[in-house]
Amino acid sequence: MIESPAEPLTFESPDEFGSPLSPWVYTSAELFELEYDAFFLRRWQFVGHVSQIPEPGDYMSASIGRDSLFVIRGKDDMLRAFLNVCRHRGSRIVEGSGHCKGVIRCPYHGWTYQLDGGLLGVPKEDTFPDFDRSRYGLHEIQLEVYHGFAFVRVRGDGSAVGEWFGQVGRYFELFDAANHVPCLTETCQVWGVNWKIAWDNYLENYHIPVGHPGLNRLLIESEEAQELASGVSYGVFELRDKPSTVDIERRYQELCPTVQGSVPEDVRGKWVQIGVSGSLGIDLYAEAVDIFQLIPLSHEKTLVRAAYFGRSDPSDEERELRQLLFEINDNVNDEDKTLCERVQKGLQTTGYRPGPLSSEESSVWYFHEMVRRLVPVARLDASPPVGQVAIENSRMLQSSS
Numbered sequence: 074m075i076e077s078p079a080e081p082l083t084f085e086s087p088d089e090f091g092s093p094l095s096p097w098v099y100t101s102a103e104l105f106e107l108e109y110d111a112f113f114l115r116r117w118q119f120v121g122h123v124s125q126i127p128e129p130g131d132y133m134s135a136s137i138g139r140d141s142l143f144v145i146r147g148k149d150d151m152l153r154a155f156l157n158v159c160r161h162r163g164s165r166i167v168e169g170s171g172h173c174k175g176v177i178r179c180p181y182h183g184w185t186y187q188l189d190g191g192l193l194g195v196p197k198e199d200t201f202p203d204f205d206r207s208r209y210g211l212h213e214i215q216l217e218v219y220h221g222f223a224f225v226r227v228r229g230d231g232s233a234v235g236e237w238f239g240q241v242g243r244y245f246e247l248f249d250a251a252n253h254v255p256c257l258t259e260t261c262q263v264w265g266v267n268w269k270i271a272w273d274n275y276l277e278n279y280h281i282p283v284g285h286p287g288l289n290r291l292l293i294e295s296e297e298a299q300e301l302a303s304g305v306s307y308g309v310f311e312l313r314d315k316p317s318t319v320d321i322e323r324r325y326q327e328l329c330p331t332v333q334g335s336v337p338e339d340v341r342g343k344w345v346q347i348g349v350s351g352s353l354g355i356d357l358y359a360e361a362v363d364i365f366q367l368i369p370l371s372h373e374k375t376l377v378r379a380a381y382f383g384r385s386d387p388s389d390e391e392r393e394l395r396q397l398l399f400e401i402n403d404n405v406n407d408e409d410k411t412l413c414e415r416v417q418k419g420l421q422t423t424g425y426r427p428g429p430l431s432s433e434e435s436s437v438w439y440f441h442e443m444v445r446r447l448v449p450v451a452r453l454d455a456s457p458p459v460g461q462v463a464i465e466n467s468r469m470l471q472s473s474s
Contacts, residue, residue: 078303079239304350
């Protein structure tokens, strides 16, 4: 039994790997509902950086699927997270990011809440018989700030964010992520894929030489990598010495040395890629930190969010390097979108069965084992009959407890 979420996982050879997930697991709307609860409501989700809400009344909202939430700074300077829904008739309260002047006001009927979530005012309150304000404050959810990044958990309990990251957290310190600010325009793409296909793709580098020729010209994967029981994994890339034949990539290589003095020596010239199964990728560079976040929209549609954070006082070279990084990563995301959508279509082919996994796809196997553990019906080779997926999953959970 695994005692610690930060305990490293190891394997001796690819022979230890079982089969990848069955194709039906990527196409089932019923299974999607179970996964949404297990992976997106009960596990920590990224919202943003505390630098985005520096003053009392400042807020930032986020979606983790059909659920919306927001983080706001109170008059006491405390950060709190709430479900983004009015307690009266269910209206969304805020959009995007902004500032609430003293109170949080619902745009539908004007119910107002204090910055700590307590219900403050109700228009025509006398029309509500035996009304008790104390029962109708905003629904507060769990919030943790880790090296400047805000994470929320909608329901359930378990390990703290820091326990998830364990020793991997040292990279946030080395790149000084706590003192970063947003530095590039945030983007979103809708991919026509199940969220697990996008996450499988993020986890493995086996496809890079074929799927990402530009990235392959820039980077070499090092031996430094690790999997943790919490679902956190990391790997380290190093910049190639050979100049790329493509202008934008070669310029990136030329500028990289100009910013390496801003980070400690042991991470200079390195890209550190951290994955938090199954929704968050964090890539740390000397010039910036980029966020790759999956937001499930349905069993066959996923919103992919890209956000960037960096030092607040960049040099001109650092600004240019960030823009180059943005363009390189934007192209990589376009390539991944095409690759993943081809997989989504291919998995629906009659009679298809998954092939074996390479040792370079070990992270995929660990993720699939996590899916099977949290949603045991995913262990089945074929889908239960329509309407029976949740029932079978409940039966399997009970039998394993």
